[in-house]
Amino acid sequence: SYDLTQPPSVSVSPGQTASITCSGHKLGDRFVSWYQKKPGQSPVLVISQDAKRPSGIPERFSGSNSGNTATLTISETQSMDEADYYCQAWDSTTAVVFGGGTKLTVL
Amino acid sequence: EVQLVESGGGLVQPGRSLRLSCAASGFSFDDYAMYWVRQAPGKGLEWVSGISWNSASIDYADSVKGRFTISRDNAKNSLYLQMNSLGPEDTAFYYCAKRSRGMYGMDVWGQGTTVTVSS
Numbered sequence: 001s002y003d004l005t006q007p008p009s010v011s012v013s014p015g016q017t018a019s020i021t022c023s024g025h026k027l028g029d030r031f032v033s034w035y036q037k038k039p040g041q042s043p044v045l046v047i048s049q050d051a052k053r054p055s056g057i058p059e060r061f062s063g064s065n066s067g068n069t070a071t072l073t074i075s076e077t078q079s080m081d082e083a084d085y086y087c088q089a090w091d092s093t094t095a096v097v098f099g100g101g102t103k104l105t106v107l
Numbered sequence: 108e109v110q111l112v113e114s115g116g117g118l119v120q121p122g123r124s125l126r127l128s129c130a131a132s133g134f135s136f137d138d139y140a141m142y143w144v145r146q147a148p149g150k151g152l153e154w155v156s157g158i159s160w161n162s163a164s165i166d167y168a169d170s171v172k173g174r175f176t177i178s179r180d181n182a183k184n185s186l187y188l189q190m191n192s193l194g195p196e197d198t199a200f201y202y203c204a205k206r207s208r209g210m211y212g213m214d215v216w217g218q219g220t221t222v223t224v225s226s
Contacts, residue, residue: 001169031211035152042202042219043144043152048212086152090211093140094157096165101151 004087011105012077020102022087023069032070033088034063036081037101039048043086047054047072074104109133109215111203116220121194129186129217131202136180137161140206142213143188145199146224155201156188170196193224 005023012018034047047063060075087099115127143155156167156177176189204213
């Protein structure tokens with residue numbers, strides 16, 4: 001099976017830039033999506049297809065994917081961005097795999 | 108309003124079965140691939156299964172292959188997950204999700220339904 005590795009936690013100060021990585025073998029050959037998950041809420045798609053930002057997602061969220069690593073970058077991080085973030089790699093249109101998740105703390 | 112509403116969760120004994128449903132509204136259901144994703148207590152998101160718009164392509168996570176069956180009824184705008192031989196490891200919050208239009212992403216999620224497997 002295909003594995004995606006994320007750091008368990010990332011901390012950032014308000015107003016600074018947070019970077020969350022997702023690693024997998026030749027991950028750059030696959031499309032990667034990113035999801036924000038807050039307790040008690042359903043996941044929210046923040047980046048699709050490596051770097052596309054869905055409607056309604058702030059420009060502060062950006063993504064990249066190359067080689068073995070995909071990165072979610074949140075600039076000018078706000079307290080409302082504190083959440084768990086999950087990367088997702090697409091094997092096909094019906095099969096995906098999630099990373100283990102990263103807890104973003106804004107302090 | 109684009110909406111997905113899951114139902115059918117509950118408490119079930121190990122070895123028994125349960126069928127989850129996901130009712131879609133506000134979009135052309137038969138245009139999109141659909142998915143089931145779960146989150147066990149204190150754990151991360153886990154993809155369970157996916158189905159193409161016309162049911163021609165179906166995939167399962169290894170953890171549920173042979174026990175779970177995904178299906179859809181486009182005439183009823185509904186997605187289903189038949190879960191057999193349930194075990195405690197299947198205890199989780201189950202979400203249905205819709206594929207983004209023309210992109211690789213899941214852009215709409217339901218509110219989820221809880222499945223608890225316990226004697």
